[in-house]
Amino acid sequence: MENRKAVIDPGKCISCGVCEKVCPIKVIYPVYGQFDSAGSELEITSFPVLDSAQCVSCGECARVCPVKAISMVDAKPVIDTEKCVRCGACVLICPTGAIFIPEEKDS
Ligand code: SF4
Ligand code: SF4
Numbered sequence: 001m002e003n004r005k006a007v008i009d010p011g012k013c014i015s016c017g018v019c020e021k022v023c024p025i026k027v028i029y030p031v032y033g034q035f036d037s038a039g040s041e042l043e044i045t046s047f048p049v050l051d052s053a054q055c056v057s058c059g060e061c062a063r064v065c066p067v068k069a070i071s072m073v074d075a076k077p078v079i080d081t082e083k084c085v086r087c088g089a090c091v092l093i094c095p096t097g098a099i100f101i102p103e104e105k106d107s
Contacts, residue, residue, distance in 0.1 A: 011037045044086040046103050052076055054098035061090035061099050 006028075008019075019028045061077050062070040069083035070090060077090075077099065090099045 044088055044101055046101050047081050047084055047086060048079060048091050048099045048101055050077060051098050051100070054096045056096055058095065060093045060095065064089045064093045
């Protein structure tokens with residue numbers, strides 16, 4: 001048996017999810033968060049907030065939230081901060097920048 005294993009370069013991974021889908025024994029799985037180019041997790045200290053005017057009601061943020069903290073109410077996302085683990089997935093997926101971390105927008 002060949003003595004080799006897969007290693008993911010976090011600086012090159014674009015989070016497409018193909019490896020997760022095709023792995024026959026499901027040993028690759030996503031972790032949610034924001035990472036620097038070396039793969040180190042960045043600390044997010046604020047909850048994401050919504051700029052309704054920018055939201056096009058696509059629902060992508062609700063779809064990707066790993067803890068189901070986002071509900072679409074009257075076609076706009078509402079974030080339950082009791083459930084939100086501040087992973088940043090909704091911020092990354094939003095096509096218009098309508099969901100954002102306040103501290104990032106201010107900097
Ligand atoms: S930051 Fe993560 S946990 Fe919080 S609402 Fe967005 S996707 Fe859900
Ligand atoms: S992903 Fe962005 S544009 Fe789509 S529903 Fe969520 S906040 Fe609105």
